[in-house]
Amino acid sequence: MRRLLLIASLLAGFSALCLPGALLADPGGPNLQQPVSLTCTGGLHVDVSPGTLTNRGRVAWAINSTSVFVTAYLAFTDGLQTFVLFDSKPGLKNLITCTGDAGGGFTVVATGFFTPR
Numbered sequence: 001m002r003r004l005l006l007i008a009s010l011l012a013g014f015s016a017l018c019l020p021g022a023l024l025a026d027p028g029g030p031n032l033q034q035p036v037s038l039t040c041t042g043g044l045h046v047d048v049s050p051g052t053l054t055n056r057g058r059v060a061w062a063i064n065s066t067s068v069f070v071t072a073y074l075a076f077t078d079g080l081q082t083f084v085l086f087d088s089k090p091g092l093k094n095l096i097t098c099t100g101d102a103g104g105g106f107t108v109v110a111t112g113f114f115t116p117r
Helices: 002-022
Strands: 036-040 045-049 057-060 066-077 081-085 094-105 107-117
Touching: 036 107
Parallel strands: none
Antiparallel strands: 036 045, 036 094, 045 057, 057 066, 066 081, 066 107, 094 107
């Protein structure tokens, strides 16, 4: 019985130390990309962090918010040509489109939806 209580105590202590760090939704790390200011359908303005360079989750974290932007379509345009990185959810409805300055004369175009973290 004591052994079971000891194991339960150790697991509770381990969870208390490790879970809060794992529950953070904002990305971090040394290769964090610069935030991007977006203007979305309906005039919504939001600053997002695309996360780290290794982020392959297709989400952008809304800064100072409890939302993430799930991207279904991502492209960059220079006004003459559009370079589509992915269009992975063509059948989804009620998506919003956001655009922002990507630098170097390019505009980022993202279509998707906001969802709670």
